[in-house]
Amino acid sequence: MAQSNGPRIPANPDPGRGDYRVGTGIAPWLSWGIWMLSLGLTAGSLVLLVLIYSRPNVHIFDSWVENTTIAVSCSTVGVVIASRRPENLIGWIFCTIGFAAAVRHFGAQYAIYALLAAPSSLPGGEVLAWITSWIWVPYVGLFVLLGLLFPDGELPTNRWRWVAWLNLTVVVAGTVWIALVPGRIDFLGRIRNPLGVASLRFLSVNSVVSLVEVLLFTLGFMASVSLFLRLRRARGVERQQLKWFAYATGVLASGTILTFTIAETVSVSWVWWVGFILIMVGIAALPFAVAIAILKHRLYDIDILINRTLVYGLLTAMLLTLYFGGIVLLQRIFVLLTGEKSTLAVVASTLLIAALFTPLRSRIQSFIDRRFYRSKYDAAKTLEAFSTKLRNDTDLDALSEDLVGVVRETMQPAHVSLWLHSDPALKHKKEKAAILESGRDEE
Numbered sequence: 081m082a083q084s085n086g087p088r089i090p091a092n093p094d095p096g097r098g099d100y101r102v103g104t105g106i107a108p109w110l111s112w113g114i115w116m117l118s119l120g121l122t123a124g125s126l127v128l129l130v131l132i133y134s135r136p137n138v139h140i141f142d143s144w145v146e147n148t149t150i151a152v153s154c155s156t157v158g159v160v161i162a163s164r165r166p167e168n169l170i171g172w173i174f175c176t177i178g179f180a181a182a183v184r185h186f187g188a189q190y191a192i193y194a195l196l197a198a199p200s201s202l203p204g205g206e207v208l209a210w211i212t213s214w215i216w217v218p219y220v221g222l223f224v225l226l227g228l229l230f231p232d233g234e235l236p237t238n239r240w241r242w243v244a245w246l247n248l249t250v251v252v253a254g255t256v257w258i259a260l261v262p263g264r265i266d267f268l269g270r271i272r273n274p275l276g277v278a279s280l281r282f283l284s285v286n287s288v289v290s291l292v293e294v295l296l297f298t299l300g301f302m303a304s305v306s307l308f309l310r311l312r313r314a315r316g317v318e319r320q321q322l323k324w325f326a327y328a329t330g331v332l333a334s335g336t337i338l339t340f341t342i343a344e345t346v347s348v349s350w351v352w353w354v355g356f357i358l359i360m361v362g363i364a365a366l367p368f369a370v371a372i373a374i375l376k377h378r379l380y381d382i383d384i385l386i387n388r389t390l391v392y393g394l395l396t397a398m399l400l401t402l403y404f405g406g407i408v409l410l411q412r413i414f415v416l417l418t419g420e421k422s423t424l425a426v427v428a429s430t431l432l433i434a435a436l437f438t439p440l441r442s443r444i445q446s447f448i449d450r451r452f453y454r455s456k457y458d459a460a461k462t463l464e465a466f467s468t469k470l471r472n473d474t475d476l477d478a479l480s481e482d483l484v485g486v487v488r489e490t491m492q493p494a495h496v497s498l499w500l501h502s503d504p505a506l507k508h509k510k511e512k513a514a515i516l517e518s519g520r521d522e523e
Contacts, residue, residue: 107166111159114175118155121182122148128189135197139269147185149363150219154178157367161374169233170374173222174367180219187212188268195271206274213266213273214259220296221251227303231321231373236306243306247299254292261288304329321373328369332362394444395437402436403429 155178161171194205262276263285335358343352406429
């Protein structure tokens with residue numbers, strides 16, 4: 081049989097529709113194996129956590145929520161990406177991050193149960209405590225590497241190679257230091273490092289951990305700079321991919337600032353909770369945003385998402401400020417006038433917020449469109465002006481020129497042409513109407 085020499089159809093002709101093909105070979109099996117192992121360890125960790133909670137006065141692993149979120153979300157996204165795009169390192173990085181988080185979570189719960197909650201009930205508690213003490217360093221380093229390699233799994237340029245090597249050096253050196261420094265293990269209560277070297281006693285565990293955290297934070301900032309430089313020169317699909325990553329990172333950064341900076345400054349509990357929820361949302365959203373970016377599913381929805389977040393984020397902040405500020409101000413006025421507080425202040429503030437919601441949202445939307453979406457704002461204004469002119473103008477040639485100009489200005493295509501043709505059905509209807517009209521005239 082003769083083979084067809086027709087054109088090859090691309091695997092993903094529409095970059096906005098996504099690629100759902102599962103790869104072949106060992107990659108899918110390996111990624112799914114890592115995923116099942118990560119989720120199994122996480123499930124075992126939660127079972128041990130329930131058993132630990134049932135024992136009074138036993139230390140609780142403080143980071144169990146974060147590690148559960150990272151293990152589940154990163155492992156799930158990692159298997160989706162790695163099984164479909166095995167050549168892209170991003171999927172394997174997420175698989176490794178999720179597995180490391182699951183190991184840390186399981187190791188911490190196992191060590192606490194075996195050494196504190198029910199001593200000598202399970203073997204190997206000290207070994208898992210030792211693994212828990214240092215395994216967080218590699219997966220934080222992998223997050224830094226993720227920022228350097230996103231979205232195509234390669235460095236932006238060869239000039240960033242030294243940052244990748246420095247990150248590897250910090251990860252290896254930090255892991256060895258923390259694994260060998262004697263003293264209590266972070267987040268594990270009274271449990272001490274079973275393999276701590278006595279000759280390193282002059283080193284404080286807290287000082288070593290703080291130094292490694294500062295170095296990794298600095299490298300993470302440099303990775304963020306590389307992403308910003310990529311975004312500045314990116315166009316088309318790559319720009320949309322970077323927007324997804326930047327959006328999720330922005331949510332995570334906002335939560336971190338609220339929790340560790342603003343909440344500690346103002347000492348308001350609900351601010352801390354809002355920041356913590358944003359951190360959890362950011363941790364869960366980051367891998368899924370990366371999956372959307374790499375698999376290119378609904379890639380261009382990010383512009384709508386950013387727009388709505390900016391509008392409703394600013395609106396919420398302004399309404400909350402007006403609400404609580406109004407309550408405080410009106411309460412002081414009532415105290416000065418009547419000598420006591422009144423619930424009318426809450427009612428008046430609520431009515432004020434209800435009255436200001438719609439006009440304030442419209443003004444914020446207009447400001448966001450003008451400031452961040454200028455082309456969209458100009459296009460809307462152009463179309464609005466053209467609609468007004470269309471109702472008043474009957475010159476077909478002038479309208480044709482105006483229509484071509486509006487399309488060129490708003491959509492900015494490479495080429496614009498207008499083709500007008502007569503509709504036979506419409507022409508037949510006009511002729512029939514003319515005959516009927518002439519018949520009426522003769523009568």
